[in-house]
Amino acid sequence: DAGITQSPRYKITETGRQVTLMCHQTWSHSYMFWYRQDLGHGLRLIYYSAAADITDKGEVPDGYVVSRSKTENFPLTLESATRSQTSVYFCASGQRANEQFFGPGTRLTVL
């Protein structure tokens, strides 16, 4: 009963590098979400997906790319990492748009 998992849990990279954060859920939830959490801000939605092959932008999508070829996976790619993308990233899934079960998070540091 893994639920929702994220990998890696910690990542250090350099400016300009491409980074992919993985998210996997075992509940067959329709919706999946990516958030970032920074001090002084609430969780901010980056992208979400209502079903396989359907994705949509959230509040802060610039610099990020997502895909969802399978219901259970929702990877987030930073095509060219910047220092401002240093953050904690949370993946979530849910059966409805306003329901989220969160993963454990990935702490990303961009040097």
Added chain:
Amino acid sequence: KNQVEQSPQSLIILEGKNCTLQCNYTVSPFSNLRWYKQDTGRGPVSLTIMTFSENTKSNGRYTATLDADTKQSSLHITASQLSDSASYICVVSAVGGANNLFFGTGTRLTVIP
């Protein structure tokens, strides 16, 4: 503008004491309100969810209240334990899709022995 404001930003209480956290929102049209607990280094976990017609919801020692008229919610923690040390996040959903969730910045609670 849809906003969620939580107070206080941080709180320190003695083990065994009660405390109340506040959430004020301007989100409209209102769908539901959730309280999450986020332990350090972990993802948020839902404690309670309330719709417009509910004004109280309990989960063990956690009791959430909602006043939809004044757009205020509170989370009351009874007989606090060291394990209650965490951030508590209020999330308000507006009617609509996934882009209609509004997160507060949280209250950081520390319970000391």
